[in-house]
Amino acid sequence: MAGKAVVLLSGGLDSATTCALAREEGYTVYALSVDYGQRHRIELERARQLARRLGVAEHRIVAVDLRAIGGSALTADIPVPKDRPAEALAQGIPITYVPARNTLLLALALGYAETLGAFDIFIGANVLDYSGYPDCRPEFIAAFEALARVATKAGVEGEAFSVHAPLVDLSKADIVRLGAQLGAPLHLTWSCYDPTPAGQPCGLCDSCRLRAAGFAQAGLADPALGAA
């Protein structure tokens, strides 16, 4: 029997699909969102709406002020790159990389899991479209799982934590298809790193463009655009 699971829910396409998958697999889901000072804070409101629609047992939002550290276009006063050539999206580490972000997100998920007595953590990390983010790779997920087993009271007492990254090898088109199949409320998901002052997706940042390409390749219309 699947038990309790902590699911990192950012409000984006990947985490919403991951959350729907954890529910489909029978887990009682405790969703965790992190307000880390991201400029696209609208995703947190979407995370709240998604949590309700996805039938989670509980949704918590933890605030961490990563602006005190900076170092990324998402948390510091650095412009978000726009309209980069398609080749560039899959190469190098972009300035939107937030130093150690997934390590931090998983650390918070681990603390929440330990408090709940949960031993499964889900994260929507995905390597193919974001090969530039070191902390989205399978070797990172495996290293965190090894850490979790020695870092916690439950681990010391013999419980094996599992870190699930079910989308890690999927393309964005695969994720769109999977989310749609699972009936995830994709119209509520938010991807844009740099919303317009009117709260619309910019359409030009890497995240908007990867999302658009994913829906196009999956042969589906993006329901979030219809709603906008």
Added chain:
Amino acid sequence: MAGKAVVLLSGGLDSATTCALAREEGYTVYALSVDYGQRHRIELERARQLARRLGVAEHRIVAVDLRAIGGSALTADIPVPKDRPAEALAQGIPITYVPARNTLLLALALGYAETLGAFDIFIGANVLDYSGYPDCRPEFIAAFEALARVATKAGVEGEAFSVHAPLVDLSKADIVRLGAQLGAPLHLTWSCYDPTPAGQPCGLCDSCRLRAAGFAQAGLADPALGAA
């Protein structure tokens, strides 16, 4: 040549000694304190004073609201145990354990280090007096170091992060002696988990008692008590 190092500086005896040691070894120190909603918030003020006295290049305080997760006497509305028998201090995992705290602290240190271009992180974790805290053990430190090497841009580019826990095997008495030898401003350090309303150490929590025993075994008077 020692370069830049991020040192986790809580404001306690162990982290102050660790910071003095990193300075002694020639590192340019970037101190990081974390305001995680701890009830003994006075330690953050001490961390500020210690950072100045220890000659760090920079001191940052990152706020993380761990009260949103709870699960510990330090962050939730759970009483701090007082006056426990000496044997109990070295056994089991106490309720003052904050789930995944050191994982989180090191994640923040890693993000800060990556932003700075630093590859050395110091933490005052210490296993002997706190055998009950899983995330103070050498195997935890080693697992985090392995994680850091796959989690970061610098790691991907071949830089090896080192996580130093120079106090990990020392007794509290050894730490007191080392801190005193290094000339660390121990009178500014704060250990108590549950300060009195007047801002004095309670004298009865595990942390006060381990500190008192450490000074007694080292044959030194606690200069913080003289100042109080």
